[in-house]
Amino acid sequence: MTQSVKGMRDLWGTELRHFQFVERMCYQIMGAHGYQEIRTPIVESTDLFSRSMGSTTDIINKEMYTFKDRSDRSLTLRPENTASVVRAIIQNKLLEGNDPLHLFYIGPMFRYERMQSGRYRQFWQIGAESIGVASPESEVENLVLLFDFLGSLGLTDLSLSINSVGFPDERASFYTAFKSFFKDREASFCPDCHRRIVDNPLRVLDCKVASCQTALTGHPEILNFLSSESRSHHEKFQKCLHGSNISFSTNPKMVRGLDYYTRTTFEVISPDLGAQCALLGGGRYDRLIQDLGGPATPAFGWALGLDRLVSLLIKKNISLPSKPRILLIPLGESMLEYALQLVRPLWTTGHSIELETRGVALKKSLATANRKGHSHAFILGEGEKAKNIITVKFLMTGEQEEWPLGEITSRLTKL
RNA sequence: GCGGCUGUCGCCUAGUGGUUAAGGCACCAGAUUGUGAUUCUGGGUACCGUGGGUUCAAAUCCCAUCAGCCGCCCCA
Numbered sequence: 495m496t497q498s499v500k501g502m503r504d505l506w507g508t509e510l511r512h513f514q515f516v517e518r519m520c521y522q523i524m525g526a527h528g529y530q531e532i533r534t535p536i537v538e539s540t541d542l543f544s545r546s547m548g549s550t551t552d553i554i555n556k557e558m559y560t561f562k563d564r565s566d567r568s569l570t571l572r573p574e575n576t577a578s579v580v581r582a583i584i585q586n587k588l589l590e591g592n593d594p595l596h597l598f599y600i601g602p603m604f605r606y607e608r609m610q611s612g613r614y615r616q617f618w619q620i621g622a623e624s625i626g627v628a629s630p631e632s633e634v635e636n637l638v639l640l641f642d643f644l645g646s647l648g649l650t651d652l653s654l655s656i657n658s659v660g661f662p663d664e665r666a667s668f669y670t671a672f673k674s675f676f677k678d679r680e681a682s683f684c685p686d687c688h689r690r691i692v693d694n695p696l697r698v699l700d701c702k703v704a705s706c707q708t709a710l711t712g713h714p715e716i717l718n719f720l721s722s723e724s725r726s727h728h729e730k731f732q733k734c735l736h737g738s739n740i741s742f743s744t745n746p747k748m749v750r751g752l753d754y755y756t757r758t759t760f761e762v763i764s765p766d767l768g769a770q771c772a773l774l775g776g777g778r779y780d781r782l783i784q785d786l787g788g789p790a791t792p793a794f795g796w797a798l799g800l801d802r803l804v805s806l807l808i809k810k811n812i813s814l815p816s817k818p819r820i821l822l823i824p825l826g827e828s829m830l831e832y833a834l835q836l837v838r839p840l841w842t843t844g845h846s847i848e849l850e851t852r853g854v855a856l857k858k859s860l861a862t863a864n865r866k867g868h869s870h871a872f873i874l875g876e877g878e879k880a881k882n883i884i885t886v887k888f889l890m891t892g893e894q895e896e897w898p899l900g901e902i903t904s905r906l907t908k909l
Numbered sequence: 910g911c912g913g914c915u916g917u918c919g920c921c922u923a924g925u926g927g928u929u930a931a932g933g934c935a936c937c938a939g940a941u942u943g944u945g946a947u948u949c950u951g952g953g954u955a956c957c958g959u960g961g962g963u964u965c966a967a968a969u970c971c972c973a974u975c976a977g978c979c980g981c982c983c984c985a
Binding site for chain 2: 800
């Protein structure tokens with residue numbers, strides 16, 4: 495049998511309902527904050543990603559789904575969405591007259607990675623980008639949106655880590671100091687760190703090897719190499735977070751996976767997710783838009799892993815708001831025709847009413863309703879028809895009520 | 910990309926060379942015709958992930974392959 499491609503899965507049932515719940519809340523909160531949706535193609539020119547994300551990042555080097563199309567163009571399945579959003583902004587001149595832009599997106603991303611739980615080759619992200627404003631306050635606005643969203647899902651205990659990685663020139667002077675610090679004790683570092691110090695020095699900071707962490711004692715901190723402007727930006731950002739009641743911790747060792755970040759970076763990890771604990775991350779990217787050929791424009795945003803978010807909701811037993819699910823059971827074939835006429839106006843009211851059309855014994859229909867998770871059964875037989883009523887059975891308690899036909903809609907709303 | 914582990918009904922598992930692959934949950938059918946979820950009775954629904962090999966004999970041993978899991982790298 496042909497199976498789904500490795501790392502790509504089907505979504506249905508409980509898990510899909512959680513996805514849909516998150517998506518509904520996403521549209522609601524984003525809308526409330528004035529963010530507008532943008533949808534970009536899943537496939538882009540390979541160079542969009544190699545230009546935006548940094549040539550030494552793992553995503554570029556080993557994780558992209560890259561292929562040639564029939565015209566020999568190098569195409570790539572998007573591994574993240576920010577580069578595409580920026581491309582769309584430039585290409586469609588979205589900044590003209592719309593500055594600043596508040597955009598959000600939701601959709602599948604692709605990374606060719608070794609499988610592990612919580613890590614998929616097709617995975618879903620929700621992201622929000624705030625484009626055109628450089629202030630720390632706009633960063634906090636974007637994070638308030640994020641935490642309002644998480645709160646609406648019942649997630650209130652997640653901790654935010656923040657850091658600043660400065661601008662490339664600030665980073666360069668830090669690298670110089672850090673590399674000489676490293677060189678003085680290079681024998682104490684693991685082979686991976688010897689590779690990192692060349693490719694991406696910041697990565698040495700979050701090495702998990704204990705001896706490396708010991709060797710890092712007293713290391714130069716990037717915050718000390720920031721310009722006074724960047725430093726006061728960072729201070730103001732923290733002050734504003736306090737003011738908005740968002741709790742956080744500063745982590746000078748926190749490193750993000752993409753090279754385009756400037757100044758503020760942040761992430762949220764969840765201890766409940768095992769090794770793949772990164773739930774979301776983001777930061778400022780003031781140079782990306784110009785690097786991709788657009789006008790120099792500051793920007794800030796985050797991306798959240800929907801698959802991991804849903805697995806967290808399920809692990810934490812966060813229950814979905816449940817609407818009544820009704821099975822309408824006509825007794826006998828003549829009643830089925832009557833039921834069809836009766837249910838049509840009800841179907842326009844937005845309630846979930848499934849019609850039993852099999853014409854099987856009531857006993858069997860109730861068993862089916864129970865098994866499939868219906869909350870109520872509407873029973874419609876000769877007796878009900880004669881009295882112009884419907885029998886409503888509450889499947890949780892077993893209680894029954896008789897509703898006059900004219901009151902069905904109003905009483906449904908009160909369930 | 911590196912290292913390790915796993916794969917038996919829809920789900921969880923027993924079975925470690927020898928009859929017809931066992932059990933639980935679930936599912937299906939029934940216990941007199943309009944009442945489920947609780948009870949009772951009956952039913953096994955699986956080419957043991959796939960393909961080769963060893964053997965008189967393979968779910969069991971070997972190889973390959975696919976998928977999943979765990980750690981690393983890294984990331985959502």
